[in-house]
Amino acid sequence: MKRSRTLGDKQTARSSKAEEDAGNSSEAGNTSGGPDGAGADMGEAKWEPPNWETVLENIKQMRIGKDAPVDTMGCERTMEDNVAPKVRRFQTLLSLMLSSQTKDPVTYAAMERLKSGRSLTIDKILDMSEEELGKTIIPVGFWKKKSIYIQKTSQILRDKYNDDIPDTIEGLCSLPGVGPKMAYIAMNVAWEKNAGIGVDTHVHRISNRLGWTGKKETKNPEATRKALESWLPSEVWQEFNILLVGFGQTVCVPLKPKCSSCLNNQLCPFGKAELRSRKGSTKKSKKSKFPKEEESSDDVDEISKYF
DSSP states (O other): OOOOOOHHHHHHHHHHHHHHHHHHHHHHTOOOBOTTOOBOOTTOOOOOOTTHHHHHHHHHHHTTTOOSHHHHHSGGGSSOSSSOHHHHHHHHHHHHHHHTTSOHHHHHHHHHHHHSSSOOOHHHHHHSOHHHHHHHHTTSTTHHHHHHHHHHHHHHHHHHSTTSOOSSHHHHHTSTTOOHHHHHHHHHHTSOOOOOOOOOHHHHHHHHHHTTTOSSOOSSHHHHHHHHHTTSOGGGHHHHHHHHHHHHHHTSOSSSOOGGGOTTTTTOHHHHHHHHHHHHHHHHOSSOSSOOOOOOOOOOOTTGGGO
């Protein structure tokens, strides 16, 4: 998979593109707006959050160690090496289907069990009974439903796609148990196509904390994806999911986020408010003059209907 251009190259390209777009908008009499859908005055630059390049670069610096669960147990790490490309694509999709409402180590372990004995192919899934498949993937979240979805999807891939997976978002989302998040990540990882941003609960949470979704918080991951894609340069989309997922697993966790050590704590609206709140709580506390040690936590997909 090709690496993204440097931030400096992106900024130069964006400046040139902005000048071109401004000229085109003036000629056509078009207006632009931010993710809230509000129109802008003619010639006004498209909305984007302040300092987003710096914030993103800081996240990259905090992710440089690649020490999050997604880095070693995400769908990119669950595929077998010496198999046909379409088998690898199937394994990517299968890993994504298992991952909803399930932590990466649990998904990874289930994939390892499915791969034991012989290669994990559509034939292998269809040869298993629903009960056998269910017992193999336990304890992934909603394992009973996923057993049904996986077998139905495998049969569709056999009948309609010659044992491969669809190469469009629409095709992927038509499969049982596959939603937008899975589809966009599958396009990125399995097909190496930049179709859009895969937004899971981590990306959804962090984007809202940073104020990257506009003036109002988005209510679900699909709304977050649309808001992000309205301003974030497309060359950033492919790396965006794994960057923010890992960041959400290690630093910007759901409970007790590590704002005090975050490089963005003076640029993030949530982080600044959180630190002020903690400072006030520490002053009032009589139990200890030191704040409680922050804990790392992973999250699960609490909004599974969008995934």
